[in-house]
Amino acid sequence: MLLVVEQFLNGLQFGLLLFLLAAGLTLVFGIMDLVNLAHGSLYMMGAYFAATFAAWTGSFLLGALMALGATLVLGIVLEVTALRHLYGRDHLDHVLATFGLILFFNEAVRLIWGPAGLALPLPAWLTVPVPILPGIHYPAYRLAIIVVALLVALLLYLGVMRTRIGMLIRAGASNREMIGALGINIKLLYTLVFGLGAALAGLAGLMQAPILTVQIGMGENILILAFVIIVIGGIGSIRGAFLAAIFVGMIDTLGRAFLPNLLRQVLSGAAASTAAPALSSMLIYLLMAIVLVVRPEGLFPANRR
Amino acid sequence: MKAFTVSKAVTVLLLAGLVLLPLYSQLSGNIFILTLFTRIIILALAAASLNLIMGFGGMMSFGHAAYLGIGGYAVGMLAQEGIGSGFIQFPVALAASAIYALVIGALSLRTRGVYFIMITLAFAQMAYYVASGLARYGGDDGLTIYKRSDFSGLIDLGNRVQFYYLCLACLFGVIFLIWRIVNSRFGLVLQGLRSNEQRMQAIGFPAKRYQLVCFVISGTMCGLAGALLANNTDFISPAVMYWTRSGDLMVMVILGGMGTLFGPVMGAVVFLLLEELLSQITEYWALIMGPLLLLIVLFGRGGIMGALGRAGRG
Numbered sequence: 001m002l003l004v005v006e007q008f009l010n011g012l013q014f015g016l017l018l019f020l021l022a023a024g025l026t027l028v029f030g031i032m033d034l035v036n037l038a039h040g041s042l043y044m045m046g047a048y049f050a051a052t053f054a055a056w057t058g059s060f061l062l063g064a065l066m067a068l069g070a071t072l073v074l075g076i077v078l079e080v081t082a083l084r085h086l087y088g089r090d091h092l093d094h095v096l097a098t099f100g101l102i103l104f105f106n107e108a109v110r111l112i113w114g115p116a117g118l119a120l121p122l123p124a125w126l127t128v129p130v131p132i133l134p135g136i137h138y139p140a141y142r143l144a145i146i147v148v149a150l151l152v153a154l155l156l157y158l159g160v161m162r163t164r165i166g167m168l169i170r171a172g173a174s175n176r177e178m179i180g181a182l183g184i185n186i187k188l189l190y191t192l193v194f195g196l197g198a199a200l201a202g203l204a205g206l207m208q209a210p211i212l213t214v215q216i217g218m219g220e221n222i223l224i225l226a227f228v229i230i231v232i233g234g235i236g237s238i239r240g241a242f243l244a245a246i247f248v249g250m251i252d253t254l255g256r257a258f259l260p261n262l263l264r265q266v267l268s269g270a271a272a273s274t275a276a277p278a279l280s281s282m283l284i285y286l287l288m289a290i291v292l293v294v295r296p297e298g299l300f301p302a303n304r305r
Numbered sequence: 306m307k308a309f310t311v312s313k314a315v316t317v318l319l320l321a322g323l324v325l326l327p328l329y330s331q332l333s334g335n336i337f338i339l340t341l342f343t344r345i346i347i348l349a350l351a352a353a354s355l356n357l358i359m360g361f362g363g364m365m366s367f368g369h370a371a372y373l374g375i376g377g378y379a380v381g382m383l384a385q386e387g388i389g390s391g392f393i394q395f396p397v398a399l400a401a402s403a404i405y406a407l408v409i410g411a412l413s414l415r416t417r418g419v420y421f422i423m424i425t426l427a428f429a430q431m432a433y434y435v436a437s438g439l440a441r442y443g444g445d446d447g448l449t450i451y452k453r454s455d456f457s458g459l460i461d462l463g464n465r466v467q468f469y470y471l472c473l474a475c476l477f478g479v480i481f482l483i484w485r486i487v488n489s490r491f492g493l494v495l496q497g498l499r500s501n502e503q504r505m506q507a508i509g510f511p512a513k514r515y516q517l518v519c520f521v522i523s524g525t526m527c528g529l530a531g532a533l534l535a536n537n538t539d540f541i542s543p544a545v546m547y548w549t550r551s552g553d554l555m556v557m558v559i560l561g562g563m564g565t566l567f568g569p570v571m572g573a574v575v576f577l578l579l580e581e582l583l584s585q586i587t588e589y590w591a592l593i594m595g596p597l598l599l600l601i602v603l604f605g606r607g608g609i610m611g612a613l614g615r616a617g618r619g
Contacts, residue, residue, distance in 0.1 A: 086602070091419055092559065092563075096555065096602050097598065099555075099598065107595065224430060227426070231423045231424070235420075282431045292420060297420065
């Protein structure tokens with residue numbers, strides 16, 4: 001029981017984290033029609049910034065806030081110098097150019113921070129276990145991730161659906177020429193959206209940093225997961241990304257936790273313990289393949305153009 | 306006789322250079338260059354196979370490295386089980402790649418555009434994790450192949466020069482095949498589908514069937530590259546199938562010029578030589594390589610072949 005609740009929460013937490021990453025990706029994709037493989041690099045940079053600033057200021061929160069600002073600025077710089085010129089080009093060009101950016105960022109990090117990973121230690125008040133149900137404790141930090149991510153999701157929803165900027169963003173997604181003709185500075189809007197996506201990725205990175213080590217290439221595996229999510233959810237749909245992210249987070253976490261035992265029921269011990277990790281890593285891709293075969297445009301396709 | 310062009314001249318020079326390379330290596334005693342170029346030729350073969358579906362078929366596969374792994378693992382696993390004959394290993398490698406391509410192609414071709422890019426990527430990642438789970442064959446750490454494929458005295462893969470020429474012959478064979486395919490009725494239908502699928506379907510061509518056949522041919526060719534690659538490195542590991550390797554192959558195709566016959570060869574040679582050169586200059590070669598790719602995308606439309614074509618027109 002304890003294990004089930006704990007893994008369930010872990011799945012939720014991982015799913016929400018994935019949502020932060022996928023939200024930026026799907027916004028950029030849905031609105032600018034840009035495939036950004038370097039999104040995972042922004043996630044990595046968020047983590048590195050946080051580890052550096054936290055060590056520098058001596059405060060986790062202050063470091064996290066500064067890292068958030070730094071990724072936002074980095075995203076804007078990236079958009080203005082490089083990615084802006086890719087809008088309207090072939091998707092293949094996007095894949096290639098941002099693939100180059102991944103190489104660049106990984107190498108730059110190796111140059112600046114060295115090949116060894118960094119650690120981002122948590123302040124004491126975030127490490128205490130919190131009782132959530134009678135007899136069941138859960139780490140405060142993971143709970144904090146869940147709360148922050150849910151809050152951000154809510155803000156994002158309200159921001160996109162209820163504010164003027166959000167209205168412009170949605171309008172830009174459905175018809176970019178028209179909104180430009182109506183006198184909206186579409187370039188600025190795009191830069192803003194990209195910066196927002198970068199900050200979300202940075203937030204995901206810096207929140208994940210204390211749980212995993214901060215290392216080169218940390219953004220790549222999770223980027224693929226984020227892509228799987230937006231493809232399952234339907235490209236450009238934030239609602240789809242949210243549901244798919246929770247779903248994928250759950251499947252991944254629960255699969256890793258319980259699949260080995262399940263397999264042991266049917267297979268011999270040795271075979272099960274070798275097959276289980278591979279199988280649980282595959283589960284998500286299997287899910288995506290099934291979804292795409294049944295619904296080639298994802299579960300919640302964004303409004304057609 | 307068609308007119309002389311710069312791109313043709315450069316292509317001929319490149320091919321002549323590839324043919325004469327072992328001679329240079331023997332004369333100068335530079336063995337490293339032969340090893341390097343064997344690898345380049347094998348990856349050029351893989352890039353050429355990717356170009357068939359990407360450049361001519363309009364199918365953007367982001368999971369082509371999976372075939373490198375499948376072909377390689379076919380060789381490695383059979384060698385591990387004591388079946389060393391190349392006459393068994395290579396056909397098995399090709400067949401396994403073809404079957405994999407058939408299955409994932411049938412599923413992936415239901416989608417299009419970015420979804421197609423992503424689903425091929427997902428399948429390749431699945432293959433990657435399957436390979437990581439093969440505990441009997443080394444799992445994550447990979448599998449050392451102690452004996453290269455044995456062609457019972459016909460050709461000795463242990464001999465560097467013979468192996469080099471085998472790879473080169475395979476590359477030329479595949480390019481010849483692609484040339485024939487592209488200019489056949491089948492190839493013309495395929496290129497028609499690339500430019501306007503709806504219209505082709507309206508004329509009455511079963512689009513998916515044509516694309517699937519092309520997908521399988523391409524996968525099989527890349528499986529051949531995988532079998533050669535495993536023989537070249539005497540080693541096969543899941544890393545061969547990792548998604549960045551698929552990205553490398555895409556880069557080679559686009560760098561060289563998508564949809565041209567010799568573009569992928571050019572791309573592979575330039576990309577891998579650049580990688581080699583930059584890594585000799587600085588440990589942080591990717592720091593230069595990354596922005597270079599960005600610049601190529603931004604300013605170099607049509608890749609090297611495109612640039613040569615423009616140079617030819619003056």
